[in-house]
Amino acid sequence: MKGVVFTEFLEMVENRFGLETLDQIITQARLDNDGAYTSVGTYEHQELVKLVAALSGTTGVAAPDLIKAFGEHLFERFALGYPQLFQGVTSAFDFLRCIEHYIHVEVRKLYPDAELPSFAYEDHGPDSLVMIYQSRRPFADLAEGLILGCVAHYGEPIDVRREDLESGANNRSRFTLVRRRP
Incomplete structure (x- = not known):
């Protein structure tokens, strides 16, 4: 899975739930790279699953709801970042x-x-x-x-x-x- 998905997810978490929650879920997810993603890198999709599970456990929001909310966030980020696709x-x-x-x-x-x-x-x-x-x-x-x-x-x-x-x-x-x- 492309790193841009991970970087956008982490940005959404920070914006909606705060930096403390972001740090907490990265620690809880026990990621091999400690949550260090680049937008052009490629990562295993299971890492996103771990992050979402940790966020769900921390916030009490169901994982499917978090992923859907992330999809909505991601669409707007794509609209801003790739306006040529919308022309x-x-x-x-x-x-x-x-x-x-x-x-x-x-x-x-x-x-x-x-x-x-x-x-x-x-x-x-x-x-x-x-x-x-x-x-x-x-x-x-x-x-x-x-x-x-x-x-x-x-x-x-x-x-x-x-x-x-x-x-x-x-x-x-x-x-x-x-x-x-x-």
Whole structure:
């Protein structure tokens, strides 16, 4: 997993829970590198799992809720850090539809060794989008947070429903997004 994910997670923890909590979870997680991450480095995803578990234990907030909140935070950080990916995109559906064939292509240009999840899409008209998430990593909660962050970024009235399809070596979830009409 790319280091930018770790550095952004640590920044979110510090901003929302304070430096003392950040130091505490790094110690509790017993990381090989003592929480020293670079944005361009590559790290095992289990380290993020350890950090989230420690944060959950410290704050009492459920791990899935923390990961979703992190996804929302991460989306806004990506919007600020990579504005070129948002040029000409005017809606959440348009952005989400281009993840697999544009966003991930651009991410691989920046980080050739990035191991990204994949998305398959089903269109059910202009007000509905189904996204099938698949990854060897158990981060459907992160994907959900990123999707929610995208919806919030574009300020659209879209309901997001998640159905987990498979877990383990091949994690799959279906996200159904429906635009509410006034």
